[in-house]
Amino acid sequence: MTRRPGLDRVRTTVVVIAAAIVIVAFGVLQYRWNRDASDATGVRLADSLQLSMINWHLDLLNNLSEIGVMLRAGTNAPAGAATESLAQRFGEWRAIARYPELVSQVYAVWPRREGRSEAHRLNPDTSTFEPVTWPAALGTLDAELLALPLEPADPLADAASGREAAEHFYSLGSVLRGWRFDPTIPALVRPASARASDISDRGTRWLVVVLDADVLEHRLLPDLAHRYFQGADGLDYEVAVVGGTPRRVIYTSDPGFGAESVDGADGRLDIFGRPIQRDRQSALRILQPTSDRLRPTATADINWFPLIRNSPTDHDWQLVLRHRRDGSLNAFVGNIRTRGLIVSYSALALLVVAVSMLIVTSVRAQRLARLQMNFVTAVSHELRTPLTIIGSAADNIAAGVVDTREQLREYGTVIGNEVGQLSGLVERILQFAAMRDGRQRYSMRALDVGDVIDAVLASTGGLIRAGQFTVERDIAPNLPAVTADDVAIAQCLENLVTNALKYGKQERWLGIRARAIVDDSGRTDVQISVADRGIGIEPGDLTHIFEPFYRSASVRAAQIHGTGIGLALARQIADAMGGSIDVASVPGRGSTFTLHLFTDPVPQA
Numbered sequence: 137m138t139r140r141p142g143l144d145r146v147r148t149t150v151v152v153i154a155a156a157i158v159i160v161a162f163g164v165l166q167y168r169w170n171r172d173a174s175d176a177t178g179v180r181l182a183d184s185l186q187l188s189m190i191n192w193h194l195d196l197l198n199n200l201s202e203i204g205v206m207l208r209a210g211t212n213a214p215a216g217a218a219t220e221s222l223a224q225r226f227g228e229w230r231a232i233a234r235y236p237e238l239v240s241q242v243y244a245v246w247p248r249r250e251g252r253s254e255a256h257r258l259n260p261d262t263s264t265f266e267p268v269t270w271p272a273a274l275g276t277l278d279a280e281l282l283a284l285p286l287e288p289a290d291p292l293a294d295a296a297s298g299r300e301a302a303e304h305f306y307s308l309g310s311v312l313r314g315w316r317f318d319p320t321i322p323a324l325v326r327p328a329s330a331r332a333s334d335i336s337d338r339g340t341r342w343l344v345v346v347l348d349a350d351v352l353e354h355r356l357l358p359d360l361a362h363r364y365f366q367g368a369d370g371l372d373y374e375v376a377v378v379g380g381t382p383r384r385v386i387y388t389s390d391p392g393f394g395a396e397s398v399d400g401a402d403g404r405l406d407i408f409g410r411p412i413q414r415d416r417q418s419a420l421r422i423l424q425p426t427s428d429r430l431r432p433t434a435t436a437d438i439n440w441f442p443l444i445r446n447s448p449t450d451h452d453w454q455l456v457l458r459h460r461r462d463g464s465l466n467a468f469v470g471n472i473r474t475r476g477l478i479v480s481y482s483a484l485a486l487l488v489v490a491v492s493m494l495i496v497t498s499v500r501a502q503r504l505a506r507l508q509m510n511f512v513t514a515v516s517h518e519l520r521t522p523l524t525i526i527g528s529a530a531d532n533i534a535a536g537v538v539d540t541r542e543q544l545r546e547y548g549t550v551i552g553n554e555v556g557q558l559s560g561l562v563e564r565i566l567q568f569a570a571m572r573d574g575r576q577r578y579s580m581r582a583l584d585v586g587d588v589i590d591a592v593l594a595s596t597g598g599l600i601r602a603g604q605f606t607v608e609r610d611i612a613p614n615l616p617a618v619t620a621d622d623v624a625i626a627q628c629l630e631n632l633v634t635n636a637l638k639y640g641k642q643e644r645w646l647g648i649r650a651r652a653i654v655d656d657s658g659r660t661d662v663q664i665s666v667a668d669r670g671i672g673i674e675p676g677d678l679t680h681i682f683e684p685f686y687r688s689a690s691v692r693a694a695q696i697h698g699t700g701i702g703l704a705l706a707r708q709i710a711d712a713m714g715g716s717i718d719v720a721s722v723p724g725r726g727s728t729f730t731l732h733l734f735t736d737p738v739p740q741a
């Protein structure tokens with residue numbers, strides 16, 4: 137079966153294109169999968185952040201609600217009777233509370249439209265409210281409380297029950313209803329008496345529970361931050377609680393964070409929310425823009441905090457969070473994506489390199505197999521001609537066709553020549569094999585270039601004469617001796633000369649020149665060139681002719697015999713002598729091969 141190089145090439149091209157398509161498709165898929173995976177990670181992180189924010193919020197609510205529950209006294213009780221039990225319950229709360237110092241003072245206050253507002257401070261030791269001058273910590277709370285509209289929270293229910301507006305507002309079922317949060321003091325505030333008569337007689341009496349800013353900042357809020365935003369390596373997020381008038385940082389996990397308004401925060405939560413809106417069905421509403429691929433953020437808009445129904449939102453406290461690594465959750469997710477892409481594209485690049493190497497190796501192997509096949513065919517041809525001649529000479533002698541001694545001598549000469557050809561061929565092949573294996577040994581010594589050239593012309597004299605070639609020998613006088621192995625150099629030049637004879641039949645001219653040139657590095661380069669005026673070499677073949685087994689398509693088409701190892705052998709010898717060999721050729725005009733040898737060679741291994 138003959139192998140068709142064209143078909144091989146087409147097959148290789150198809151494989152290369154298919155591999156390229158598969159790799160590009162992989163690249164695109166990798167990108168998409170990576171993007172989807174990192175988007176999903178972003179959404180998952182935002183989800184979990186949102187959940188943590190909600191739990192954080194619930195925990196804060198628990199801590200504040202405890203106070204509200206314990207101080208529930210007075211809702212419907214007569215004003216005076218409540219005081220003792222309130223003080224007692226405050227003591228009980230302090231005994232069980234996780235943060236008993238969270239409440240710094242409890243006041244009962246009567247804001248007055250005219251005259252001084254009154255304030256009484258709870259003395260836990262005596263369980264009494266003692267009159268005090270209006271505390272600076274309470275600021276303008278009296279004026280704010282007086283300005284509060286005493287509207288019913290739910291006019292429909294109010295209308296249905298027929299209650300009075302003010303009474304309804306303070307005495308609805310839940311004991312927590314009616315507490316409001318003052319973000320500036322900060323304090324929990326609620327009417328101490330819900331009876332309409334109290335309101336009309338003396339104005340409304342209010343209970344004010346002042347929270348300790350220090351406990352909030354250094355204990356409660358840090359504990360909550362660590363409980364809900366703790367990662368394997370400290371807090372996952374920078375956490376701040378900001379608010380009040382003027383806006384200030386109530387707590388921050390990282391000094392500086394929260395001081396300015398935080399652009400691109402990953403999570404935001406209005407802690408005490410806004411008044412319940414009548415058109416809103418659910419008390420809990422969570423917003424998460426999951427469709428926005430570029431910005432995973434968590435926003436919880438929660439209205440379950442019963443303390444602050446009527447709190448204004450503009451100085452509400454707000455929880456602000458920003459991812460600690462990479463500056464934002466978005467950048468963190470972006471970096472996850474980039475890292476994923478780097479890893480997967482590196483793997484893909486490795487794959488590309490591996491596939492390319494595989495293709496290159498397989499193309500080379502195919503080419504080598506083809507060349508070796510050609511070599512076997514060529515060697516067989518080279519063997520056939522001498523064998524045929526020797527065979528027919530033997531037949532003639534055996535058949536008694538050869539009568540005279542003279543004829544016998546001629547036959548002997550012919551057979552001897554052909555055997556010489558055969559031995560030369562076998563010798564070349566063995567030498568080639570030995571050189572490839574690195575088994576060849578050389579004895580380097582100083583050689584006279586003219587002597588070597590003459591020896592080569594003598595050994596190829598038979599062929600030159602048979603081919604009727606004109607030889608032009610031009611050896612520069614006083615050439616320096618080169619250091620080389622004489623047998624190897626002769627072999628190398630013989631190959632060049634026999635090629636010139638084989639491929640230079642058009643003009644039948646052989647030029648052999650030798651000259652010395654001092655190169656840029658100061659070394660003396662002795663150049664021996666072998667030229668012919670024959671078929672020449674196509675530029676596309678020039679880069680290949682020194683490869684083992686390579687024969688140009690034109691010489692094969694012209695059926696010029698050869699094995700394709702002559703030039704490979706010549707180059708290996710030149711290299712081993714520390715020199716080199718090069719070629720210049722014009723197709724149809726001829727070729728010149730030049731062997732460069734040095735007086736002080738650096739032999740190659």
Ligand code: ADP
Pocket residue numbers: 631635636639640668670671672673681682686687688689691697698699700701702703704727
């Ligand atoms: P061979 O001559 O046995 O084919 P070589 O290794 O000596 O093998 O040469 C390799 C190829 O280089 C040749 O097949 C031929 O195509 C080209 N070549 C070598 N010498 C010449 C030359 N003097 N003129 C034209 N082509 C040449």
